[in-house]
Amino acid sequence: MTAHEVLPIDREFTPRLALRKRLGTLFGILSALAIIIGLTTLGLLIADVVRDGWHVLSWDFLTSYPSRRPEQAGIRSALVGTFYILILVAIIAFPLGVAAAIYLEEFAPRNRLTAIIEVNISNLAAVPSIVYGLLGVGVFVRTFMLGRSLIAGALTLSLLVLPIIIIASREALRAVPPSIREAGLALGASHWQTVRHFVLPAALPGILTGTILALARAIGETAPLITIGALTYVAFTPKSLFDPFTVLPIQIFNWISRPQAAFHERAAGGIIVLLAVLLLFNGLAIFLRARLQRRIRF
Amino acid sequence: MTTEPFLAPVTTPAERREWILRLLTGTQRVDRIRRLRESIILSLLFLSALISVATTIGIIYTLSIETFHFFQRVSLIDFLTDTQWTPLFTEKHFGIWPLLTATLLVSAIAMLVALPLGLLAAIGLSEYASPRLASIVKPILEILAGVPTVVYGYFALLFVTPLLKRFIPQLEVFNALSAGLVMGIMILPLVASLSEDAMRAVPQSLREGAYALGATKLEVVWRVVVPSSLSGIVAASILAISRAIGETMIVAIAMGQVPRLTLNPLVAMETMTAYIVQVSLGDTPHGSLEYQTIFAVGTALFLITMVLNLLSYRFLQRFREVYE
Structure with missing residues (x-):
């Protein structure tokens, strides 16, 4: 650092405080405007979809298979496919994600390998979803010969949401105060017993919330499933893990890419259903967090 | 209450010694079993953590094998210098530039x-x-990030494009402008959320110090808070660029499937991701050149986003080091 700069004594400092304060207020208005633009777009999007698709919603729409004739086309196979994918991804990704998070947060030694795993997970969380689709084609569809099946899709999406579950679970585990661990160890419990009986129950609300949000992400994914070759026109529901399938976003994409406006209305109807399912999930996450957190206080 | 029958036979010191020994060796056995069980559990946990590494290896392996086959048939020079991308036509060209330019253009918008x-x-x-208002507004804003991208595609194609066409008559049905605008709104919460986290990590004492020196709100924000949280903001921005480059459904729906080399945002173009979707929708046989092209494009996509992700990670680590 050089010596203090000496201000010339004759240069007068004019505070112009009113102007500077007004600029600050102006900036506040600008930032409020930015938030309002975001919220307005969200409102417009929902209003547009509801306006386009409201009148196609009916029991028939939910229970009919897709059809060449738009007025008969429904989302039955897509809805069932989405439900199966959801269950499978939950079964596959939840235990793996939580286990990995427990290892990294509670047991991992601070060494090179751990550092590599951590960088790797944060990179995987930001890898484009379509790249997971290419992985799915190469590994699950071709090498494991699972074909364009339900299980291949579920495995691909599980890998996609795994980093999200790991990151959320680690945050939940980190939020458990060290004193809980120390108390467990002081009572003579082993390291694993402490984690299993003291830390994990305390972190569970956070872990479940993170998992539900990750599953919501899996439900909305389109690109990786298109890449592994999920069919866009499926007039049946899958009977086994190895059957072809479709999901809601793919059905919506299929209807959007057709030229007829009547199909676009069906797409809007499908979007309403998809958004309703996602809203349900987010609501569930918020409810669970509030409900379970009330029981545990530190 | 009756007396403890368990201790009754233990009377002489020799008997008592034997009883204590039995008890101790017993717990030792329990300890051994427990230790074995827990080392098995620990290795299972470790294996779960390794799955993420296996995923990365799987991605690199899959991409590089097919890309290797691709470059046995098409030269790398052509891939990097040709200005046309027409692998689905009879006269085939394999220049990545039209796809790359379209990707960069829409990401820039x-x-x-x-x-x-x-x-x-x-x-x-x-x-x-106020913290209260922020805690209400932030989750609502984050809903934007949770809306499936196929829904944004619908919005861009069937709402934004017709709206813009009223002001820009020469706008094509498929164009980079509305895809880019909608994508920007989709990524907004990512930038806002991560930058806000970084700003909240700036110690309150820095703000108070600036106020004490006579700074106004705007000066505190621009001269203190933003510079102090700069590495977090930069990390958020880089991650946002990575998201934009890898975004698929908005561009596949609203930007078209015409690979052409142009910087005009009003016409149809095809991004790298949209090309992969286009080929995947068709029935391309395994081992054909078309099949291999999507892996070559995927490799380019993976490399670009990985560099950005790692860069963002570095910046984020730096901002954590300062304040924790």
Whole structure:
């Protein structure tokens, strides 16, 4: 650092405080405007979809298979496919994600390998979803010969949401105060017993919330499933893990890419259903967090 | 109450010694079993953590094998210098530039929306709004990030494009402009949320110090908070660019499937991701050149986003080091 700069004594400092304060207020208005633009777009999007698709919603729409004739086309196979994918991804990704998070947060030694795993997970969380689709084609569809099946899709999406579950679970585990661990160890419990009986129950609300949000992400994914070759026109529901399938976003994409406006209305109807399912999930996450957190206080 | 029958036979010191020994060796056995069980559990946990590494290896392996086959048939020079991309036509050209330019153009438009708006929103939430208001507004804003991208595609194609066409008559049905604008709104919460986290991590004492020196709100924000949280903001921005480059459904739906080399945002173009979707929708046989092209394009996509992700990670680590 050089010596203090000496201000010339004759240069007068004019505070112009009113102007500077007004600029600050102006900036506040600008930032409020930015938030309002975001919220307005969200409102417009929902209003547009509801306006386009409201009148196609009916029991028939939910229970009919897709059809060449738009007025008969429904989302039955897509809805069932989405439900199966959801269950499978939950079964596959939840235990793996939580286990990995427990290892990294509670047991991992601070060494090179751990550092590599951590960088790797944060990179995987930001890898484009379509790249997971290419992985799915190469590994699950071709090498494991699972074909364009339900299980291949579920495995691909599980890998996609795994980093999200790991990151959320680690945050939940980190939020458990060290004193809980120390108390467990002081009572003579082993390291694993402490984690299993003291830390994990305390972190569970956070872990479940993170998992539900990750599953919501899996439900909305389109690109990786298109890449592994999920069919866009499926007039049946899958009977086994190895059957072809479709999901809601793919059905919506299929209807959007057709030229007829009547199909676009069906797409809007499908979007309403998809958004309703996602809203349900987010609501569930918020409810669970509030409900379970009330029981545990530190 | 009756007396403890268990201790009754233990009377002589020799008997007592034997009883204690039995007890101790017994717990030792339990300890051994427990230790074995727990080392098995620990290795299972470790294996779960390794799955993420296996995923990365799987991605690199899959991409590189097919890309290797691709470059046995098409030269790398052509891939990097040819200005046409026509693998699905009879006269085939394999220049990545039309796809890359389209990807960068739409990402640039998205960033022009997402960066200023996201940064302003972050400042508003962290510096202007009361904690109560921020805790209500932030989750609502984050709904934007949770909307499936196929829904944004619908919105871009069937709402934004017709709307823009009223003001720009020469706008094509498929164009980079509305795809980019909508993508920008989609990425806004990512920038806002991560930047806000970084701003909240700036110690309150820095703000108070600036106020004590006579700074106004705006000066505190621009001269203290933003510079102090710069590495977090930069990390958020880089991650946002990575998201934009890898975004698929918005561009596949609203930007078209015409690979052409142009910087005109009003016409149809095809991004790298949209090309992969286009080929995947058709029935391309395994081992054909078309099949291999999507892996070559995927490799380019993976490399670009990985460099950005790692860069963002580095910046984020730096901002954590300072304040924790």
